[in-house]
Amino acid sequence: MKKKIVVVGNGMVGYKFCEKLIAKDAAQEFDLVVFGEEIRPAYDRVHLSAYFAGKTVEDLTMAPASWYAENGITLHLSDPIVDIDRDAKTVRSHHGLVEAYDYLVLATGSAAFVPPIPGVEKDGVFVYRTIEDLDMMQNHAKKAKKGAVIGGGLLGLEAAKALLDLGLEETHVIEFAPRLMPRQVDDAGSKMLQTKLEELGLKIHLNKNTQEIRGNGAISSMLFADGVELEVDMLVISAGIKPRDEVARIAGLEVGVRGGVIVNDYLQTSDPNIYAIGECALAHHMIYGLVAPGYEMADVVVNQLVKDKDKSFKPFDMSTKLKLIGVDVASFGDAFIQEPNCQTIVYENSAKGIYKRINISNDGKYLLGGILIGDAEQYNMLLQNVKNQTVLPPDPEDLMLGARGGKEESGAGVMALPDDASICSCEAISKGQICGEVLAGNNTLDAIKKCTKAGTGCGGCVPMVKDLINETMKSQGVYIRNIICEHFEYTRQELFDLVKIKGYKTYEEALDGLGHGDGCETCKPAVASILASLWNEMILVKGNDTVQDSNDRYLANIQKNGTYSVVPRIPGGEITPDKLIVIGQVALKYGLYTKITGGQRIDLFGAHVSDLPAIWEELVNAGFESGHAYGKALRTVKSCVGSTWCRFGLHDSVSFAIEIEERYRGLRAPHKFKSAVSGCTRECAEAQSKDFGIIATEKGWNLYVCGNGGVKPQHALLLASDIDSETCIKYIDRFLMFYIKTAEPLTRTATWLNKLDGGIDYLKAVVIDDVLGLNKQFEDEMNMLVEAYRCEWKEVVTNPELRKRFTHFVNAPHIKDPNVKFEPMRDQIKAAEWVK
Amino acid sequence: MSNILAEDTLVWHLACSEADIPENGGACALIKGEQIAIYNFKRRGEWFATQNLCPHRQQMALSRGMIGSTGEEQEPKVACPFHKKTFSLKTGACLSGDDYQIQTYPVKVENGMVYVGL
Numbered sequence: 001m002k003k004k005i006v007v008v009g010n011g012m013v014g015y016k017f018c019e020k021l022i023a024k025d026a027a028q029e030f031d032l033v034v035f036g037e038e039i040r041p042a043y044d045r046v047h048l049s050a051y052f053a054g055k056t057v058e059d060l061t062m063a064p065a066s067w068y069a070e071n072g073i074t075l076h077l078s079d080p081i082v083d084i085d086r087d088a089k090t091v092r093s094h095h096g097l098v099e100a101y102d103y104l105v106l107a108t109g110s111a112a113f114v115p116p117i118p119g120v121e122k123d124g125v126f127v128y129r130t131i132e133d134l135d136m137m138q139n140h141a142k143k144a145k146k147g148a149v150i151g152g153g154l155l156g157l158e159a160a161k162a163l164l165d166l167g168l169e170e171t172h173v174i175e176f177a178p179r180l181m182p183r184q185v186d187d188a189g190s191k192m193l194q195t196k197l198e199e200l201g202l203k204i205h206l207n208k209n210t211q212e213i214r215g216n217g218a219i220s221s222m223l224f225a226d227g228v229e230l231e232v233d234m235l236v237i238s239a240g241i242k243p244r245d246e247v248a249r250i251a252g253l254e255v256g257v258r259g260g261v262i263v264n265d266y267l268q269t270s271d272p273n274i275y276a277i278g279e280c281a282l283a284h285h286m287i288y289g290l291v292a293p294g295y296e297m298a299d300v301v302v303n304q305l306v307k308d309k310d311k312s313f314k315p316f317d318m319s320t321k322l323k324l325i326g327v328d329v330a331s332f333g334d335a336f337i338q339e340p341n342c343q344t345i346v347y348e349n350s351a352k353g354i355y356k357r358i359n360i361s362n363d364g365k366y367l368l369g370g371i372l373i374g375d376a377e378q379y380n381m382l383l384q385n386v387k388n389q390t391v392l393p394p395d396p397e398d399l400m401l402g403a404r405g406g407k408e409e410s411g412a413g414v415m416a417l418p419d420d421a422s423i424c425s426c427e428a429i430s431k432g433q434i435c436g437e438v439l440a441g442n443n444t445l446d447a448i449k450k451c452t453k454a455g456t457g458c459g460g461c462v463p464m465v466k467d468l469i470n471e472t473m474k475s476q477g478v479y480i481r482n483i484i485c486e487h488f489e490y491t492r493q494e495l496f497d498l499v500k501i502k503g504y505k506t507y508e509e510a511l512d513g514l515g516h517g518d519g520c521e522t523c524k525p526a527v528a529s530i531l532a533s534l535w536n537e538m539i540l541v542k543g544n545d546t547v548q549d550s551n552d553r554y555l556a557n558i559q560k561n562g563t564y565s566v567v568p569r570i571p572g573g574e575i576t577p578d579k580l581i582v583i584g585q586v587a588l589k590y591g592l593y594t595k596i597t598g599g600q601r602i603d604l605f606g607a608h609v610s611d612l613p614a615i616w617e618e619l620v621n622a623g624f625e626s627g628h629a630y631g632k633a634l635r636t637v638k639s640c641v642g643s644t645w646c647r648f649g650l651h652d653s654v655s656f657a658i659e660i661e662e663r664y665r666g667l668r669a670p671h672k673f674k675s676a677v678s679g680c681t682r683e684c685a686e687a688q689s690k691d692f693g694i695i696a697t698e699k700g701w702n703l704y705v706c707g708n709g710g711v712k713p714q715h716a717l718l719l720a721s722d723i724d725s726e727t728c729i730k731y732i733d734r735f736l737m738f739y740i741k742t743a744e745p746l747t748r749t750a751t752w753l754n755k756l757d758g759g760i761d762y763l764k765a766v767v768i769d770d771v772l773g774l775n776k777q778f779e780d781e782m783n784m785l786v787e788a789y790r791c792e793w794k795e796v797v798t799n800p801e802l803r804k805r806f807t808h809f810v811n812a813p814h815i816k817d818p819n820v821k822f823e824p825m826r827d828q829i830k831a832a833e834w835v836k
Numbered sequence: 837m838s839n840i841l842a843e844d845t846l847v848w849h850l851a852c853s854e855a856d857i858p859e860n861g862g863a864c865a866l867i868k869g870e871q872i873a874i875y876n877f878k879r880r881g882e883w884f885a886t887q888n889l890c891p892h893r894q895q896m897a898l899s900r901g902m903i904g905s906t907g908e909e910q911e912p913k914v915a916c917p918f919h920k921k922t923f924s925l926k927t928g929a930c931l932s933g934d935d936y937q938i939q940t941y942p943v944k945v946e947n948g949m950v951y952v953g954l
Contacts, residue, residue: 450933486906508860508879518879520904521915521922546861546902550917553900558917562895808896809871810856810863819871819889819896834893 002031005305006091006101008081008247010036012045013278013294014107015062020302022071029306032073033099035091037080038130041065046291049158051134052165060131084251086271103273105301106261108244110279110287114237115150119213125235128159137236141166144234148172148222150210151238152180154322159238160202161325172203172230174210174222176239184320184331185371188348192355192373196327199353205230243280243287256282265312267301275301284315292316317387321372321379327353328376333369333386334359342368345397349374356400358382365391370400380464381414388421414467415475423468424454424461434465438472445469482744485522488515492670492744496530505535507547525549526745529632532668533740536788538795540802551630554806555792556612559605560831561820564612566592566604567629568619569665572639572657572677573600582622590615593828599636599674601627606829608816613803616793625665625791632746633668634675637661638686642679642696650696653679656725660694663729664736666789670743670752673736688716691749692732697721701728705735705763708750717753717760720768730779734767737778848944848951851885857950862914864888864899865952872941872952873899875925877912880905884925885941885952890916892936898923906931
């Protein structure tokens with residue numbers, strides 16, 4: 001006989017209870033019926049303010065109504081339970097439904113506490129609790145200018161953020177206590193927080209007791225006990241919560257003096273068949289007003305019902321870390337304990353808006369708690385220290401400040417944690433489990449995520465997991481060698497040297513001689529790149545075609561619908577009108593979308609793979625060459641117009657850019673690389689954002705290296721100044737060869753330099769002072785590569801065997817892929833959107 | 837499912853000549869209106885065939901992917917050129933951690949011609 005569980009309330013915790021019960025495969029054992037008061041299924045109330053920042057109700061919904069149906073849960077919305085008959089074990093809903101239960105779970109949550117201030121009933125006064133509240137606020141805000149929030153706690157500040165998002169001209173925060181967030185933050189922390197929030201446009205009033213809400217029907221002002229009157233036309237009351245215990249009271253269950261259904265450690269009310277969880281429950285004499293303990297309560301009750309394990313609800317750690325209107329705020333352990341009961345260390349930096357406080361036991365051994373405002377990066381570590389009672393280092397302030405004056409030590413702290421320290425709280429994974437897996441060979445972040453699930457939830461623990469991996473490896477005396485993959489147990493640099501010494505020209509030779517197995521999508525392009533950098537042979541011959549990466553294989557860039565883009569080289573961005581016309585004609589003929597690229601050339605999109613040779617034949621005949629936009633190779637050398645036209649130009653930057661681009665065109669490297677030449681210090685070519693950039697000076701050129709745009713922008717660093725063109729090219733030869741030989745796969749020059757021991761000074765010593773004695777060799781090798789250059793597309797166009805490979809259907813070369821779809825946009829085409 | 841089809845329901849279709857499929861790579865053939873990716877795994881002396889559609893972004897691309905193998909079992913696999921999702925050439929299972937499954941087909945080579953069983 002199936003037992004029936006009735007859940008009263010469909011908020012976050014009520015939903016989580018259902019989710020956890022379903023996850024236990026309890027469907028055969030129980031019927032689950034849920035009654036909710038609101039018109040929609042449970043949604044994320046914690047992130048309510050995101051609704052004004054553009055999130056929809058759907059985004060916030062925990063699970064759609066269909067989820068309940070799919071899992072066999074009966075869901076009654078807009079129908080709160082109004083009575084419980086404990087003798088008959090039935091509940092009655094507002095609409096008159098009577099439902100029998102074996103177990104009843106009260107998850108009725110809480111309502112906003114509205115203090116009995118005269119005038120709270122006026123128009124324009126709101127609470128901040130439900131989507132309906134938000135809709136009403138949004139409506140009213142359209143005609144409101146000045147808003148206020150009563151309550152400077154967590155919820156009040158969230159509500160203030162909502163008013164900012166609604167675009168009110170002024171937002172005031174009124175707090176009765178002498179500080180903001182009185183439950184989490186001390187006076188000094190509150191001051192720092194106040195300064196930061198005021199910078200963001202909030203007006204904050206502390207020690208303010210609201211006496212009356214004035215106005216004729218609608219609110220027009222607030223009167224405070226000190227006689228001050230504040231004009232507002234909108235007010236949100238967020239002065240705390242009160243547990244929804246009405247039904248429990250009617251049913252005669254024990255409730256607390258100030259509200260809340262009293263529960264024992266197993267979350268049973270005074271009637272053992274009735275449980276209470278979340279903000280309606282009074283456990284350990286307190287209401288837990290956060291979502292995490294609510295979820296834990298749901299878990300405790302589920303475990304009891306399915307008799308999985310004997311788990312009770314223990315006093316829950318109320319440490320919190322959050323971003324309030326962009327300001328980090330964290331509070332952990334015993335944040336308020338004071339001297340002489342502890343030693344307190346405080347760090348304050350008003351220029352940066354940072355306040356940190358830690359409380360330490362009087363014997364200096366243990367961390368008791370603390371507060372972080374403005375920078376909460378150390379929160380995880382500090383919380384772990386409190387929870388695990390780790391013995392503190394001699395200078396415990398390092399824990400909150402991070403080690404200063406060096407990049408060492410950032411991860412060492414994690415090793416001091418005990419093995420049972422919880423690292424990933426979403427998946428409940430301990431330090432011991434992670435370290436064990438690292439020792440068992442799962443020594444990458446991906447491997448750890450796969451085998452333990454750590455770091456797959458909120459992701460907050462990922463930095464700690466990384467530190468644990470590295471520190472565990474180090475403690476084992478493992479020198480971390482970045483080998484290519486399972487098929488080649490060499491670093492790229494080792495492989496580069498070996499392939500050169502052995503004289504291998506194909507991937508198969510390299511795999512036979514230096515690797516094992518069949519290869520994969522990691523080692524194939526890596527070796528292909530090494531071969532190209534060493535010999536600069538045509539990449540699609542000798543069986544090397546199928547080891548090239550996606551784009552190199554077809555000498556074009558694969559785009560969203562499986563078509564390709566075509567980028568002819570336009571050295572230095574200089575092009576004749578005749579050539580421009582050819583590009584236009586080709587684009588028209590093959591129906592291509594055209595766009596100017598960031599590198600001063602023209603990209604033609606939407607080419608079918610079978611059209612590529614014909615397109616290139618026309619381009620090659622007009623004097624174009626491959627632009628290598630598809631390769632880990634030189635892309636463009638951008639230039640400003642320079643001294644030929646510009647009245648500020650010092651040298652002819654276009655001519656130098658063309659010379660450089662033609663020297664290094666087709667040169668393959670561990671990653672793509674870009675360059676630019678500017679004709680004067682105004683830097684119109686943006687050379688300092690390139691892998692190598694050249695800027696004209698009165699006396700010659702300045703050469704900058706290892707800059708990057710992209711994901712992590714980084715300015716290039718000066719390698720040499722006031723050098724002549726010949727020296728400049730010599731230095732670039734050496735620099736590029738050194739990079740090509742030593743960088744790891746897919747590493748841009750900026751990242752390579754960041755990892756290079758000795759940094760730019762060492763690079764100067766190699767390139768300019770020849771400390772390695774390799775510069776002659778570097779230059780010879782570069783000259784050999786430059787000599788060996790041939791346009792790949794010209795070779796394909798003139799070689800019938802190679803041309804044959806450019807088809808979609810090998811048995812029907814003239815049929816194009818019928819799945820390729822385009823859509824019109826601004827008189828051109830775009831790729832049809834793909835499934836997400 | 838096709839790997840366990842009874843022999844009598846399997847129809848062999850001529851796809852192309854052996855030389856049409858690059859060594860240690862793939863190409864796509866149009867068979868009965870379907871796009872079938874055929875791989876000549878020369879290094880192992882084996883041939884494989886799968887659907888050409890990568891289920892991740894629904895792109896007809898697997899035949900243009902790199903092939904290789906992984907693990908102690910040397911499971912043969914193909915990596916989609918778009919986002920490098922990898923699939924077993926034997927079972928069609930996704931090997932890069934997603935919940936995808938692709939169709940695989942039997943292949944035979946006779947007298948220099950390649951046949952796929954549908």
